[in-house]
Amino acid sequence: MAMNVGELTRELEELIAALDRRVPRVERAGEATIAREAAALREKAVDRLAELAKQGAGRRGRSDAT
16 A cells, blocks of 8 residues: 555654664563664665655745746
């Protein structure tokens, strides 16, 4: 199923918020790995949001010029 930019943006924002709410459980086995992977996933989501915002700004700039 294809998502439009607005839906993708909302999904990424929800993912970032969920990762921010997650509290590491240091007593659990493998938690350090999970925390590292969650941080990497969050970074990728933030980067993708920035790309989408940049693309959106570019599209708005082109439509304003025409």
